[in-house]
Amino acid sequence: MKCKVAVVEKMGAPFKIEEMELAEPKEKEVRLKVMTCTICHSDIHGIRGEHGPYEGCATAGHEIAGIVDAVGPGVTYVKPGDRVVCAIIRAGCGTCDPCLHDRTWFCENIPPLKFREPGPYTRADGSVPIQTGSSATGFAEYCNCHESTLCKIDDDIPFPVASAMSCGFITGFGAVINRCRVKPGESVAVIGCGGVGISAIQGARISGACPIIAIDVMDNKLELAKKCGATHTINPKYCDVREEIRKINKYGADYTIIAVAAEGIKRQAMDITAPWGTVCIIGHARFEDEMMTDISAMEFLTGKKFTGSVMGALNLRRDFPKYMEMYRNGLIDIDCMLTNRYTLEQINEAFYDAEHGAVKNIIVIGGE
Ligand SMILES: [Zn+2]
Numbered sequence: 001m002k003c004k005v006a007v008v009e010k011m012g013a014p015f016k017i018e019e020m021e022l023a024e025p026k027e028k029e030v031r032l033k034v035m036t037c038t039i040c041h042s043d044i045h046g047i048r049g050e051h052g053p054y055e056g057c058a059t060a061g062h063e064i065a066g067i068v069d070a071v072g073p074g075v076t077y078v079k080p081g082d083r084v085v086c087a088i089i090r091a092g093c094g095t096c097d098p099c100l101h102d103r104t105w106f107c108e109n110i111p112p113l114k115f116r117e118p119g120p121y122t123r124a125d126g127s128v129p130i131q132t133g134s135s136a137t138g139f140a141e142y143c144n145c146h147e148s149t150l151c152k153i154d155d156d157i158p159f160p161v162a163s164a165m166s167c168g169f170i171t172g173f174g175a176v177i178n179r180c181r182v183k184p185g186e187s188v189a190v191i192g193c194g195g196v197g198i199s200a201i202q203g204a205r206i207s208g209a210c211p212i213i214a215i216d217v218m219d220n221k222l223e224l225a226k227k228c229g230a231t232h233t234i235n236p237k238y239c240d241v242r243e244e245i246r247k248i249n250k251y252g253a254d255y256t257i258i259a260v261a262a263e264g265i266k267r268q269a270m271d272i273t274a275p276w277g278t279v280c281i282i283g284h285a286r287f288e289d290e291m292m293t294d295i296s297a298m299e300f301l302t303g304k305k306f307t308g309s310v311m312g313a314l315n316l317r318r319d320f321p322k323y324m325e326m327y328r329n330g331l332i333d334i335d336c337m338l339t340n341r342y343t344l345e346q347i348n349e350a351f352y353d354a355e356h357g358a359v360k361n362i363i364v365i366g367g368e
């Protein structure tokens, strides 16, 4: 079928909207009518080649909520008409050794997602864009995805909310809940208060953490962090983060969540974390920009830990329904993170705004 897709001609170029031919869904693949796709900072990195270079034209968008339009051979989980999110994690097979140990990310029976690989679209000139941040393309009217990446969403969950939850939210929230398993009264510092950081703060609040310290250079994000549960805020533009943290907690934070990629951040995170505490990295840049040559192995002798979390260490179809229920009951706030709405044609403006202070911008494609 033919549909509109946002495409960049080469790494770093602006998007343009083109009509392209979308291939029929293959074995275990599903065609989605994309309703909304929120912008994740990974989209910005991905399309610029900052998560890895690529040749030729490319598409993006991975926080996808939509409606199943057609199913390929062998699909059993969904049928046309189902409302779903498409995530960049797989629901595991449930029977292999990693799945039985709640490590569905490493499932042996479902093919791993492919990034920066040619997608299912063919342009008028015959070229095939690669898909940058996912194995699907959310900035398009229709996309194909593997059924293992889908989770059904309830009728009362708005598409923009489901979109925002599908990556940014679960990444931050899950890092605190599933990876760090923060306990009541423990202290949590969150560096970077975009969509992921704000979600980590909500995870800390739900866990009963105290104090919850939000760190960001943008005051509007710190304001939002306060609304979402931060007990303290620090803007590094006006003070020394290391000194400020010790005024709040003399030992440093039990947990420091890194939800942004920037120079010197890991060093700073180590410095503001208690000697027994844990640094958990979520936000990252290019592989080669993430070498940690300024951290000594000696720093771990006191029991300090450095770990990471990908996609909130989530079990997709077990945890996503729980989070929808928490949203429904007002325990978590997704709407407060949703900043502005744009059409697919306004995607360049939406990306610009996402980079300049918006927490979570929404591209509305099929409707809300
Ligand atoms: Zn994302």
Ligand SMILES: [Zn+2]
Binding pocket: 092, 093, 094, 095, 096, 097, 098, 099, 104, 106, 107, 108, 109, 110
């Ligand atoms: Zn498995």
